[in-house]
Amino acid sequence: MLYMPGPFMSAHLDAWFKPEARREKDKALFVLEQLHILIHKVDANRQTSYVLYESFRRSLRQALEGSGTARSFGIRPSQPNSKRVDIAFLDDYARKQWDTLLFYMVGNTVGLKGGDMGSDISDDTIGLLKLGNLVQSSYGRTTITQAGFNFVLQATSAQVWSLLIVYLKHAESHLGLSETEILSFLFMLGFLELGEDYSTAALTRTQLTTLDILCDLGIAYRPSKSSTSFYPTRLAVSLVSDSASLPASGHSNPTGGYIIVETNHRVYAYTTSLLQIAVLSLFTRLTTRFPNLVSGKITRQSVQKAIKLGISSQQIISYLTAHAHPQMRKTQPFLPPTVIDQIRLWEFDRERVEVTQGYLMKEFNTESEYRDTAAYAESLGVLVWRNDMKKVFFVDRIEQMTTYLERRNRGH
Template identity: 35%
Template sequence: MSSNLFKTTVNEYLESLPKTVQSKLYEAPATCLSIYRLLSPMAKFYIMSMIFNEKPVNLRDLNKWCKPSSRKLEYEALKRLKALHLVEYDNKGSHIRLHSNFRKNFRDCLTGTQKPNAFGSISLTNDKHKVDIKFLDKFASQKWENILHFMVGTESTTTPSKSVLSLLQLGGLMENKNGLSITNSGFQFLLQDVNAQIWTLLLQYLNLTQDLNMDPVDVLNFIFILGSLELGKSYSVSSLSETQRSMLADLRDYGLVYQRSDTSGRFYPTRLATTLTSDSAGLKTPSMAVEQALGEEAEETAQERNIQESIIIETNFKVYAYTNSPLEIAILNLFVHLRTRFANMVCGQITRESIRNALYNGITADQIIKFLDSHAHPQMKLLAKERLDKKIEFDTSNNINTAGGAPQSKNENVISQHKLEIIPPNVLDQIKLWQLELDRIQTFEGYLFKDLANQQEYDILSNYASELGVLIWSDKVKKKFFVTKDGMSQVADFANRKLKR
């Protein structure tokens, strides 16, 4: 899955909250920092450009901050900022400024002038029981991997707590049919990034807050605080609210925090918690191997494990996976026809039927490709890098010869056009083609623009829609074009401004 999936999911949840709830969230500096981390680079750019500016910014000036080719990014960034009420427009709609609470508290984060306990209170007393990063990683790994093993039905797996089971059912990941069994959504869940998986359960947890008589703002603030804490440090329970203290038991079940006992006065955030709002993956899926090295010895161990648990794909669609993990084998079995199993390796083949079975279960071709890419054998990645370097070198030299000495910018364009292809191209294309067999017709919700006065009007509006990335279909002869549902208002506003002039 894309690393941006969990960010999009969380942002969509935040956008669905009432404006009053959003405003309360922005009163917490840690929440402001976390929400900033979840935004797109363009949205972050706008915030940083206005954070120290007390005066509203003219929208005409704002449009000059990005190139015309980036109109789509500008449109999406402003749309998200508006949905989160991070920006406010004046009555005329000609000026824009940051939400006052957000600007103040986020600025305090940047300048270090926030309240001392804004990011939790570090416990000052020494813990008699040794707890280090290695221990926390092992604890989080066991907790989270146990949930995934339970979902795929691995034998001898400990049944998760009742709170975890209820979230798996409420999220549609498992269903009760003479016992709990995984659903189509559950299959997709297994191939997601760890952060996306964690947020899937946390969002279901947030949906239960009203039934549990918990303040959603308090719950969200604590989750965002966890994402800003330091791994390996212990934090005082006494500084938490009653709602946040009651959350610790549930968060322990997910592997997000470690607490020696229910009555312990301290808790430790694990890597799963400290990377909640980060681009870094918490732990490796599906084996949950620690991704970040813990000293030289741990780094060597992780490298050995990565080699042992890696996949080789041949051009004849044969797959060799060096693993003895029941979880990884179960996931491979979702889209690979496994034929032979050895002590530390399984062999199989990608077939039309195995891919179709995965597609019927709701798994997409992109998810399969992403999984194979991220778990490819190091030797496959090395060979792919060598092929890419040779291709870039050949195309660059050929470009220089034909152009009589190409400038640096053209060479950069040549390089940017190439991508690292770890999976054999014929396998990659065939997986996508098998998906296209089932997706021959696509439907889109949107609006049709027609009856335009002349060709010039059509060109102006359709080009603008194309720049925004909301254009789905166009016919230059009939002077008609179709835009997405979200893009309609933007194109209509532009038409009113431009055509009136």
């Protein structure tokens, strides 16, 4: 239909479908008409046919052919750039920018310094992390949240989309930017060719603003703020493909497994990555650091420190399992069961039930009676717990409450 010179007859379309699939065909055609992709026509001979909307047909042809000025696959600079960068440079840049973001989240929490790493993060990126509830600031100190630790546990491509979704959700309300323009720009980036530069001349104000934050995140590279060209990085390609992943940095273990956990809770991590050391520090008391190894111990205090940050025992276990050393993977489960059980028990220590003797007040006649009585209990300082939905509350002293209720009943 895209390249047909005339309408596509309905009878010809019916020949493509089995008779029992007529309902699904009609439903699909209805959706396409509602989206203004197809037009249903009836000629003078009462024969029905379908044609594509002219604007949709023209745009789709340009996108597939790379013709026109629709920017579906970007626009190459009119003049060749004498200072081109290669794919290796772009990979290194993307990895450095993304690791900087992750180290800012984790390193600040554990007080680990990494030179430039985590210190040159932009204010816009920090604001984005806070909007996504990935970090929180209190008394001038930034710490990771439970959602932030979940974010760190994700694959890089999932992390990228998680952060971009936060940007999309708040772009219009916080920045006055068009959500539609940003989304179309992101998909355009995903289809650009890695290692090639593209012109910024045809980008809108919204897209140029978005490009700045994407460069901060390592999704795109722009030699300078005034540069008229930019490069998509491998992180941009991963927006539309799960097969293109960022190569591991020189600081990380290429096998993905670097942690050994012993039955006595001692931990050995074969890594030189400050980011991995910082993550481990969230729930481990590290004691020794060698050129390619850090060691420490999982203790009650270190686990409960992590739990205070909102990190659950299951998240700790998941991280240790996902990054278990190949030597640990020879047995099932990868982690010693005693260590798994103890980490969970230390979390339960904070959730123990506290027994309080007292009296449950319930069966109030009206909502106002319940609220007045609960407010009186609270003013006396005897209120321990309340549930406004069920109209019940618990007090640890009953004498004055009895007097109050008797006086109230006499008054009625």
